[in-house]
Amino acid sequence: MHPPERIPTPIIGLLSQIFPDRYTVAGLTSLFQMSGAPDPVPEGSKSVKVQSWLRQTNQLTSEPLRVLGAILDDFFSMEVENRSYWSGExxxxxxxxxxxxxxxxxLSANGLTFIPGGTITKGGAVPTLSLDENVKKHGLASVDIEIKRAFTMIEQDPHQAAQYAGNVLEATLKAxxxxxxxxxxxxxxxxxxxxxxxxxxGLRAADWDNKDLKKIASGLHSIVDGIAHLRNNKSGAHGRSEEQRQNIxxxxxxxxxxxxxAHTVAAYVLELIE
Known part of the structure; x- marks a missing residue:
């Protein structure tokens, strides 16, 4: 059985600096308790309370990162009071x-990522590289060209951008x-x-016994199929008459x-080149 992933010391130190200015004593107590931080409630100043309670979470809970995720979900959703009354930033x-x-x-420096909704993911031994990072790593110029084209055309010609989304996938699969x-x-x-x-x-639905993984495999197929049809029927891949243009x-x-x-599928496929 693997030991629980602990909240890194640098994160504990940083939150003990930031949270005292953002929460009252009662607010901190409520937040930590609702997030699953273990009793007893630590004594001391707000800074000491945050630091002690996070360390206590590491020692007394089986899922410290789950507690941290719930705490950070509240913090990241926080906004300045009366924000609308300020002019500009x-x-x-x-x-x-x-x-x-x-x-x-x-979080990133410690191999962690926060996902809205209160999840902390760890990117340890198997880092998930972004599509852009993988493209640069493997020198895939053809994929890089299509990525740039797609983003460049979003506002100018979204139909053309849809074509390039398909081109990104096509270039990736060929690579x-x-x-x-x-x-x-x-x-x-x-x-x-x-x-x-x-x-x-091994991404066909038939390759999986687990029904949830079958749904994911089927979902990936649907993405590719949808983008292929979008590119063929609604993009500029085959030229468009004025009437077609108006109906799109x-x-x-x-x-x-x-x-x-398209980028989600492409990034996953390129990771498998490793």
């Missing part, structure tokens, strides 16, 4: 934003198949490339959805 707003950034950076020395045809569609890649990775209702937010969905 006030000093109070800037200070709070800077404090949140310091906490995020401290993966090339690395694995899997043969594909020059005329293969995005669906064909995904089928070959999914078989190689893709907006920038739709293009962003397609791009970020």
């Amino acid at each position: 006030s000093e109070q707003v800037q200070k709070l934003d800077a404090e949140k950034q310091r906490v995020r950076e401290a 993966y198949l090339d690395h694995k020395k899997v043969t594909y045809k020059s005329g293969d569609t995005l669906g064909d490339l995904w089928k070959l890649s999914a078989e190689q990775i 209702t893709i907006k920038p937010r739709h293009a962003r959805l397609a791009i970020h969905s």
Whole structure:
């Protein structure tokens, strides 16, 4: 049985500096108790209370990071009171934003990431690199070009951006198949490339016994299938008449959805090149 992941000492020290200015004594007590921090309630100043209670959480609970996640969920959702009365970015707003950034950076420096909703994930032995990092790491110029095109065109021509979202996936899958020395045809569609890649990775729904993993595998297939159809039917991949252009209702937010969905799949596939 693995020992519980403890709250890192630098995080404890940083929160003991920040929280006293953000919470009353009663507020701290309520927050920590509702987050699952163990009794007894430590004595002392607010700074000492935060520091002692987080250390106590490390010692007396089986999931210290779960407690930390609940605490930080409250902190990250905090806003400056009467924010709407300030003109522009006030000093109070800037200070709070800077404090949140310091906490995020401290988490990252200790291999942790906060996910809204109160989850702390640990990126230890198997770091998840972003798509951009993987592209740079492996020198995949073709993928990098399509990523830049996609983001450049979101506002100017969201239909074209949808095409580039598909191009990102296509270039990524070809890079993966090339690395694995899997043969594909020059005329293969995005669906064909995904089928070959999914078989190689073991990402077909039939490859999983767990029903929840089957849903995830099916969801990835749906993303690829949806982007392929979006690219073929609504983008500029095959040219558009004026009538078609007027009937297409893709907006920038739709293009962003397609791009970020494509990037999620692409980032995962590129990680497997390792």
